[in-house]
Amino acid sequence: MSTPHYLSVRDEIARRLGALGIGAKLPSERELQAVSGAARGTVREALFQLETEGLIYRRDRSGWYVCPPPIVYDPTQWAGFMAYVADQGRTPSTETLSAERAPASPVVAQALGFEADGGRSVYALRRRRAVDGRAVLVEDIHVDPLIAPDLLTFSLNDSLTRILREAYGVSIVRTRVDMQPCALTSVEAAVLAAKPGAPGLLIVRTSFDALGRAVEYDREVWRHDAVRLQIDISRV
């Protein structure tokens, strides 16, 4: 047995994924076990492998499902999530989980250029966004209340950038994007119906206006299999 058993089980399962449709539920682990003749732990090893590859995902305590293709995402463009996803023939949705004015954490305060220990507060939004009904990301957005007073009176499921532009006359001219693989915390996992510790992709965006003010600090945690970043850069 030169190649481990769990890899042949992986291949066997992978072969069937095409027959199952996108989003379809896989047979139970105990069924897969019966078919493959392996112990359940070995079957799970194979499933974890496919999860890392982005071919299947799980909904916590529910089961394993075939991954839909990833969304292609350009964090430097400002078309907005709803437009992007629709352009790719998918159905986006946004849900605002919370919206409040709260004290700025040190990280947020620094990102928005607040003075240390100023005790400033920020607008904090938490949104869950889904593609074709599957929750793919949770984001925390922080906005300086001095730049966008009364922000919370707007409909927050829309493009926030449009609100900033149309209601406050603030245009984004510079964006700093940070990206890093991560593990889902228990909070993030709960929001995404995933298991805590599942692999994710962290994208942090800080947006600046023409005056150089940090207007928006956006922290997005994606399911790692749900997104592919694509950026097009032209040098001057």
Place this chain on the structure above:
Amino acid sequence: MSTPHYLSVRDEIARRLGALGIGAKLPSERELQAVSGAARGTVREALFQLETEGLIYRRDRSGWYVCPPPIVYDPTQWAGFMAYVADQGRTPSTETLSAERAPASPVVAQALGFEADGGRSVYALRRRRAVDGRAVLVEDIHVDPLIAPDLLTFSLNDSLTRILREAYGVSIVRTRVDMQPCALTSVEAAVLAAKPGAPGLLIVRTSFDALGRAVEYDREVWRHDAVRLQIDISRV
């Protein structure tokens, strides 16, 4: 037992990571098992968790080690790997694993704008790059021989972009970057002394010159914990 045992083991191990230096080897799994009183599988569960979080990594069949901090990488800048890493106070190194002229695969041919079934060949380089002696990425670079004839006569551990500019007068003015979490194939894992299926980060760069020609197609597979992308975008 509201929180799973493997998570308390994780916390216990995480607490000790500070005391161990960066790059230090963790105690063996059987030692950790003895300390925690858990079964070995549970200890491994905890270690996998820390691996996903990017706090520890393993060298295949050797053991678990404390992760150094990630390299901050801007794929849109052309400073080059060696310059980047050095700027961050780390020691970069590059090793050319192979350099040859070979038929272009369909993916490469399309990326470089070759006509379909043209039977064109390309220069293909495979390089391994390390930070402080730890292999962090393997890259496959493909260059159009019509644009850079005799490329293989140069010293290929250097910045390829500089060679293109200084020897061939080709400047990159546009870059398309694609990025996606992935799993290491057995080939990539072998090059990086990792386990096949370990989490990775795939970065694909296609670079164009002023004439709009695709000059270079670069496919980089990173250890997922070794890199943090950072991009700064200004809109005109």
Place this chain on the structure above:
DNA sequence: GAGTGGTCTAGACCACCTT
């Protein structure tokens, strides 16, 4: 050669989802 991590087995119990 000793000890390591990698793989694998064959069970078990529980909390939770689904029906």
Place this chain on the structure above:
DNA sequence: AGGTGGTCTAGACCACTCA
């Protein structure tokens, strides 16, 4: 209420690394 995935145990053997 039944079945699921999540967690956990207590072993075992092997290929490999390292001293």
